[in-house]
Amino acid sequence: MIPTPDTQPVAVLFDAADTLIELSPAIPELLSATWLGTDGAPSAAAVREALWQIGTEGGWPDDESDPVARVETWTRFCREALVRGGGADSAPAARRAAQHILAPENYRCFPDVPHCLERLRANGHQLGLVSNFDPWLHDILSSTGLAPWFDTIVVSSEVGQEKPAPAIFALACERLGRLPSDCLFVGDSVAVDVEGASGAGLHPVLLDRYGRFPDFPGTQLAMLDFLPTLAAQFKEGNPTW
Ligand SMILES: [Mg+2]
Incomplete structure (x- = not known):
């Protein structure tokens, strides 16, 4: 059965550097x-x-x-x-x-990344990547084994837009065929990822691996282990969102 828009899992988009890879x-x-x-x-x-x-x-x-x-x-x-x-x-x-x-x-991917992407995929989420990077990011994504997980990979220098500009987030949503309001965006920068995604109408999740933003008022994770649960809650219209 083709899922209706109301029950279709959200798309989960990621920043690359210091979020998935380092x-x-x-x-x-x-x-x-x-x-x-x-x-x-x-x-x-x-x-x-x-x-x-x-x-x-x-x-x-x-x-x-x-x-x-x-x-x-x-x-x-x-x-x-x-x-x-x-x-x-x-x-x-x-x-x-x-x-x-x-x-x-x-470059290596953080240890919690493969299992998180695998679980999100298994739960039916589309996955995207939006990075302020140069085209050789594709080489890094290949060497770390991450490239095949993503439905779309948007690299700033290839599209002439960079985060936090709304246009690059909008492009990623368009490529996934999703409304921004149906997308989570996970990144490690408040100014670039969180504010950018929020400004484009996506739902931001700050990944604060090093405890740099203890007073951050929005949705925040210290590691990716809980992200699949968070995404599932969002899918179900959890009121905390
Ligand atoms: Mg980053």
Whole structure:
């Protein structure tokens, strides 16, 4: 029997970076003393703070279609983060870090991801991915085994829109054939994922793996284990939503 719109499971859409996948080691650790092994390396905490500042200023690298230019762009970025984090200026170290960041095999999916996607699928949910990323995200999704789970994968640099703009969320819903109000969006950023999804009419779920937002007033998870239950409750019109 074809389900009616009222009983059809909601679609569940995800952010990618730091929601489903992470670089290992992450950039702060990558640029820290452990990785570089030099006296002039900064602490991971100092690099994390520097990255936060750079991000606030819109300084993360834009997409470069040329692989050589991409390494150069990320080398400059790493060098900036290294210096702002209080480390010694080291172009070779920054280049090594850039090459690590740009290698798809250095990304892994969080341990709770495969089982969560499997359960959501088994429960009949459509799955989507909306990421502010470059086209080589597809290589990461292939190497981590995540690509086959998704009905649609929307990458910002491929569609000319990026979160938190409503248009990129609307495009993902359109590709799934669903109204935004029938979609959950799960992401780790309040400003980009939660506010963006909410602004586009989806139902946001903050994934706060590291306890960064203890006072967040909306729907929040510390890990993905409970997400299938949450999605099922939404499907059933749970009043807490
Ligand atoms: Mg993210």
